[in-house]
Amino acid sequence: MTELASPQRESTEPPSPRSSGTSVQSYLDEDSRPVPAALRYDINEDLGTAPMDIDRYISREFHDREVDKVWRKVWQFVCREDHIPNAGDHITYDIVDDKLIIMRQPDGSIKALYNVCLHRGRALRQEGGRVSELRCPFHGFSWNIDGTLKNLPCAWDFPEVDPTNLPLPEAKVAVWNGFVFINQDPDAEPLESFLGSMLNDWGRWNYDDRVVYSHFGGVIDCNWKVAGEAFIEGFHSLATHPQMMEWLGDENTQYDVIKGENWSRQIVPQGVPSPTIANHISEQEVLDSYYETRAFYTQGKGRDLAVGDEGTPRVPLDSTARRELAAAMRTALAEQFGSEQDHWTDSELLDGIQYFVFPNFYVFAGPRTNAVYRFRPHGNDPDKCLAEVFLLAQQPADGSHPKPAEPRWLQPGETFSDITEIGLLGPVFDQDMANMPFIQEGLKSMRGPGVRLTRYQENRIRHYHQILDEWMAR
Secondary structure, eight states, rough: OOOOOOOOOOOOOEEEEEEOOHHHHHHTTTOOOOOGGGGOOBOOOOOOOBOOSSHHHHOHHHHHHHHHIIITTTTTTEEEESSSSTTTEEEEEEEETTEEEEEETTTEEEEEEEEEOOOOOOSSSSSSSEEESEEEETTOOOEESSSSSEEEEGGGGGGGTTTTSSOOOEEEEEETTTEEEEETTOOOOOHHHTTTTTTHHHSSOTTOOOOEEEEEEEEEESOOHHHHHHTTTOTTTTHOOOOGGGTTTTTTEEEETTTTTTTTEEEEOOOSSSSTGGGGGGGHHHHHHHHHHHHHTTTTTTTSOOBBBBOOOOOOOSSOOHHHHHHHHHHHHHHHHHHHHTTTTTHHHHHHEEEEETEEEEOSSSSSSSEEEEEEEETTEEEEEEEEEEEEEETTTTTOOOOOOOOOOTTTOGGGGOOOTTTTHHHHHHHHHHHHHHHHHHHHHHHSSSSSOOTTEEEHHHHHHHHHHHHHHH
């Protein structure tokens, strides 16, 4: 794909304070490969420091307005194209009380049909799969996979119904980079317009042929925004993920926030220590910790670099842990996927380059096995949400395109750490999710002006809620 121009915008606001640690852009100055323009801008427009009201997390009235003004109006990610490769293949997607069938058509297009029989309201499908028709189990009404009516039982008894004009209602559908989005608003702007200038960055990262090798999730006892906010800031890492501080530049994270856009970004440097301990740790200790943390939490399984029989690699005097880890990652990816990986920058191989698109699409950029997060209300309950992760990998070396992994939902007593193939991500998710119910409980008893946010490190959260407020005011 052709690389397009990235945002070049100057803010008139005074710069926010930053950590005294080494910046992401300084690490990019030392990268072993030419760094693309998509990573070379640094924009964090100031959104102030005012507290946020608490009702947006706990109020039934706010939740109900959110359903009407956001979930029934905004573009949202529903699946990957390869979840539904052939005509009749479909998945079911529920958002609050709305139920849809995302269906592949004979001409290759995709439709989003409402999953409701137009007779008495019974759901047509309980799960995804492949069908030649959509038939209601209650009375046998059926529709073709394009939504046109196929069979009207006892048609003589429905004198008001025109059998040629009773199609299933549809939502809008759009596809970007292999991701399928739907929008229930017939007057919604095009997806490309909604994504805005973010599209300029993604000429370098083509995910059309990525494979979903793991899909997992669970029900969390908190509002969907409480869960989602934890994944657009690294401020919590020191307290919540202390095992990563020797190789994760938490306070060094770059946060890109642009007023008027529906997306934001963070770049979390890895292979470098947190500024809190940077003066007390060597490059070799950074590299050792990177390997040792993964070995301890994954027991040799999962998606991360592993130590070979020769032991932990050594960092030459003229190199850094970051550069050595990037080189090891290039080699590992080339061996795993059977293709040349030499052009990727150290940053793309190591760092957490994460884009967030309102309201709930989180996608990481780069050649590694990258994650996509999704958070949405669980049923019609403002105190519960569904947290999901899709892991995307390059196609295997043999050119095959494996069927996407079936979703694995955590059962009572299970933790994300029990999913061994996701490596270190499992324990990290468990640490994050352990906070969520207590946050939801605490918000209900919080007094004072509201939720307080840092000016820089949590500016993406403020931007997120600024977008939310704009939708709620429409």
